[in-house]
Amino acid sequence: xPAISPQKGPQEQFLASxxxxxxxxxxxxxxxxxxxxxxxxxxxxxxxFGAVIFRRxxxxxTAEGGLWDTAQELYMGKAEPRITPVHSFTFPSGARVSxxxxxxxxDAYSWQGAQxxxxxxxxxxxxxxxxxxxxxxxxxxxxGVKPYIRATCNPDADSWVAGFISWWWDPATGYAMPERSxxxxxxxxxxxxxVWAGSRAELMQKYGLKEYEIKSATFIASSVYDxxxxxxxxxxxxxxxxxxxxVERERLLxxxxxxxPSAGLYxxxxxxxxxxxxxxxxxxxxxxxxxxxxxxPSEGNPSPDATASVLMGQLADRRTIIAxxxxxxASASEVRNLIKSAAASDKAAYGRVKTxxxxxxxxxxxxxxxxxVKMLAGYPAASVRESGDKVTRAEPFAAQWQxxxxxxxxxxxxxxxxxxxxxxxxxxxxxxxxxxxxxxxxLSRRPAMNISQNALR
Numbered sequence: 001x002p003a004i005s006p007q008k009g010p011q012e013q014f015l016a017s018x019x020x021x022x023x024x025x026x027x028x029x030x031x032x033x034x035x036x037x038x039x040x041x042x043x044x045x046x047x048x049f050g051a052v053i054f055r056r057x058x059x060x061x062t063a064e065g066g067l068w069d070t071a072q073e074l075y076m077g078k079a080e081p082r083i084t085p086v087h088s089f090t091f092p093s094g095a096r097v098s099x100x101x102x103x104x105x106x107d108a109y110s111w112q113g114a115q116x117x118x119x120x121x122x123x124x125x126x127x128x129x130x131x132x133x134x135x136x137x138x139x140x141x142x143x144g145v146k147p148y149i150r151a152t153c154n155p156d157a158d159s160w161v162a163g164f165i166s167w168w169w170d171p172a173t174g175y176a177m178p179e180r181s182x183x184x185x186x187x188x189x190x191x192x193x194x195v196w197a198g199s200r201a202e203l204m205q206k207y208g209l210k211e212y213e214i215k216s217a218t219f220i221a222s223s224v225y226d227x228x229x230x231x232x233x234x235x236x237x238x239x240x241x242x243x244x245x246x247v248e249r250e251r252l253l254x255x256x257x258x259x260x261p262s263a264g265l266y267x268x269x270x271x272x273x274x275x276x277x278x279x280x281x282x283x284x285x286x287x288x289x290x291x292x293x294x295x296x297p298s299e300g301n302p303s304p305d306a307t308a309s310v311l312m313g314q315l316a317d318r319r320t321i322i323a324x325x326x327x328x329x330a331s332a333s334e335v336r337n338l339i340k341s342a343a344a345s346d347k348a349a350y351g352r353v354k355t356x357x358x359x360x361x362x363x364x365x366x367x368x369x370x371x372x373v374k375m376l377a378g379y380p381a382a383s384v385r386e387s388g389d390k391v392t393r394a395e396p397f398a399a400q401w402q403x404x405x406x407x408x409x410x411x412x413x414x415x416x417x418x419x420x421x422x423x424x425x426x427x428x429x430x431x432x433x434x435x436x437x438x439x440x441x442x443l444s445r446r447p448a449m450n451i452s453q454n455a456l457r
Contacts, residue, residue, distance in 0.1 A: 004041055004074065007229060010222035011035045013182050014150075021149045021217040023124060023165060026176050027255035029224030029237060032152035033067060036120050037074050039150050040097045043118070044078070047094035048143030051118035054135075056126040058101040061087060067099060067122055102127060108134040117141035117148075124151040125159040132160075155251045157260040165257075167196065168219040174250070174258025176221035188214050223255055245399040261391050266398040267421035267433075272406045274414070278323050278350075283313040286323075286353040288346055289439035290339060291431045292368075293329070307335045308431035309342060311353070312439035320400060320440060321407040323350075325417045325432055339372060343379040354380040356442045358434075361386070384442070391425050394433055397440035 006012040011031050014024040015038060025032040036053060043049040053067065061067045068087055075081070079089035079097070088098040102108055108131045119139045121127055141147040153161055157174070167185060169176045187196045188203050197203045200214045224230065224238055231238065241253040246265050250256035259265075289312070293305040311324040328338060339355065346353035355376055359369035369383035386393075400406055401421075408414060417432050424433045 004038055006035065006038060007031060007227065009226045010181070010220050011226065014220045014222075015039060017182065017218055017220065018216075019148075019184055019218040020215045021151070023151045023153060023161070023217070023219045024222060025152045026155055026169075026219070026221045026257070027223035028154060028241060028252035029227050029230055030222030031227045031230065032222070033070050033122060034074070036122055036150055036152055037067075037071050037097075039120065040095070040118060043143075043145055044091040044095050045093045046143055046145060049095040049117055049145055050115075050143075051097045051120060052116050053097065053099050053120040053122060054102055054127070055099070055122050056101060057103050060123075061099050061101060071097075071099070102131050102135075105130050107131075111135060111138050114138045115140050115142065117143055117145045119147070119149045121149075121151040124153040125156040125161045129160040155255055155257040155259075157258055162257050164194070164217075165219040168221070169257045171258070174256040176219070176255055176257070178221070180219075181221045182218055184216050184218050186214050186216050221255060224253065243399055243403070245395050245402055248395055248399075261425050263423050263426040266394060266424050267401050267418075269418040269422060271402055271404055272408045272418075273404065274410050275321070275407050276410055278313070278321060278409055279315070280350065282315045282317075283321065283350070284316055285443060286311065286313045286346070286350050287356055287439050287442045288312075288324075288342060288353055289356040289435050289442055290358065291434040291438065292335065292358060293431065304329055305429060306431045307338065308435045309339075310432065310435040310439045311342075311346060311350075312436065312443060313350075314443045315407075319405045319407060320443065321409065322417075322436065323409050324411070325413045325435075327413070327416065327432060336372065336375060340375060343376055343381075347379065352380060354382060354442070356438060357381065357383045358438060359383045359385045382442075384438070390430055390434060390437075393441070394424065394437040396444065397437045400440065 006015045010024070011034070014022055014035050024030070024035055040051045055061050055067055071089065072081065075089045075097070079091045082088050082090070086098050086100060088096055090096045105128055116138050119135055121132065124132070136149065139147040139149055156162060168180045168183075185196055185198065186200050186203055187194050188207060188209055189195070190207055195203065195207075200211055203209055203214050204211060224241060241249065244252060247259055247261055250259040288309050290309045291307065293307045306327045306329045308325070308327040310322060313321045313323060315321060326338065326342065328334075330338065343353070343355050357369045357372045359365050373381045373383055420427055420429060420432045424430055
């Protein structure tokens with residue numbers, strides 16, 4: 001049976017930390033989940049020991065290649081797995097590691113009365129401050145192990161975690177300060193505020209506290225460059241991180257705790273190549289993606305969301321070309337006429353062009369999308385469910401835009417299109433951004449998009 005041991009560097013430092021709370025990561029690919037799963041091995045021989053590793057949602061535990069799959073790699077042959085009543089592993093001694101989720105704040109209360117010697121949070125920024133500190137009250141032990149907390153995270157400037165570990169990263173750059181990584185700090189709660197100091201004695205003297213009323217904490221920064229095992233097994237992962245858009249690249253590759261989505265960080269018109277016409281012989285496939293609205297301007301709402309569509313093609317060299325953009329504030333019936341008219345003109349100009357209709361959540365959204373697809377009998381058409389927030393959906397397209405891999409055909413609609421992209425995500429409207437991001441996703445998602453039978457007629 002192979003020995004379990006951490007990699008030299010930050011992972012080893014994390015597993016050797018004596019802090020009450022140790023937070024590890026701050027970038028993607030640093031071996032965070034492996035480190036968290038290795039921690040319980042210290043207590044595998046203690047029959048009274050128990051650890052709970054939390055993810056925010058249950059599917060994050062069982063998703064392909066996720067927490068449970070990784071746990072099986074490490075624990076199989078060393079502990080007995082169970083999936084009911086919860087996913088867990090039990091060591092021969094009786095020591096147990098369980099996996100659970102906290103989707104809502106109220107879910108934390110289901111742990112009332114629990115005793116958890118080792119409390120773990122995988123991706124701490126996904127959890128609320130309320131969840132973390134409530135569960136800290138369940139971090140207690142009678143098995144001889146001093147209760148403690150371990151967590152991993154990627155940067156999120158808007159999360160409470162960014163403030164909690166702000167001493168460890170540079171407020172001017174957002175990057176972790178290497179000289180502080182792993183350094184111990186101490187805190188207490190005073191008037192419901194977290195107060196920090198460089199020693200327990202300082203807090204004890206200032207607030208008249210007992211030593212046990214003060215917690216120690218540390219943050220240990222890591223990145224893909226620290227994970228030799230990953231770099232050897234999957235060297236292309238680094239190029240994947242480098243290919244991200246600016247915001248996600250700063251966060252996930254460079255560990256930037258300060259950066260957040262703002263206008264100009266996703267799209268600049270200078271990053272796209274404007275061409276006089278479409279090189280039709282080089283286009284491998286076409287889609288027109290719609291973003292739907294059905295509100296006309298009124299006195300109370302002079303600038304409502306618009307229906308927008310983007311006609312996008314993929315070139316033989318994998319670059320993307322935008323041949324047409326339409327935007328209109330129109331009634332529901334007028335929107336349907338626009339969609340059908342565009343499908344006819346696209347077919348006449350470019351041959352096979354797949355029309356993509358977004359499907360909003362719920363039965364009404366499903367009915368609307370299916371009705372429009374049915375209306376497009378004779379044209380390739382599909383509906384796709386919207387998922388994720390607008391920024392997340394736009395990021396893959398933005399990465400290609402920033403890399404100079406997007407061509408835009410010169411046309412009167414360019415000005416309004418560029419202006420909306422450059423204002424994203426802070427602009428008044430993002431209809432064209434949504435349509436462009438959806439078109440790019442459709443071209444990248446091959447095969448299979450629930451193509452209707454219309455395409456076969």
